Amino acid sequence: MIALAYAVIAVVFVVLGIGGIMYLDHKFSQTVGDRPFAIKGRRIETDDPFVRSQFRKFYALRVAWSVLLIVLLFVVVSHVG
Numbered sequence: 001m002i003a004l005a006y007a008v009i010a011v012v013f014v015v016l017g018i019g020g021i022m023y024l025d026h027k028f029s030q031t032v033g034d035r036p037f038a039i040k041g042r043r044i045e046t047d048d049p050f051v052r053s054q055f056r057k058f059y060a061l062r063v064a065w066s067v068l069l070i071v072l073l074f075v076v077v078s079h080v081g
Contacts, residue, residue: 005080013073020065028058 031054037046044055 002080006077009073009076009080013069017066021062024058024062024065031058056071066072077079 032051035048037051
């Protein structure tokens with residue numbers, strides 16, 4: 001039964017992790033619209049200061065989402081059993 005609980009937790013957190021990051025990337029793309037930019041790993045190549053500021057904002061949100069999920073994972077796993 002505990003293995004089933006861990007399997008459900010794993011699936012939920014994978015979906016939340018990937019889905020949350022994809023949602024934030026989608027919102028970033030909608031925010032900057034048709035302005036030219038290229039993302040190379042963790043860096044952005046653009047001359048537009050608005051795109052740079054939005055990239056920093058959404059990158060910080062991605063990091064915060066990841067940290068929140070890690071903390072939430074520890075809390076949930078500590079209550080299983």
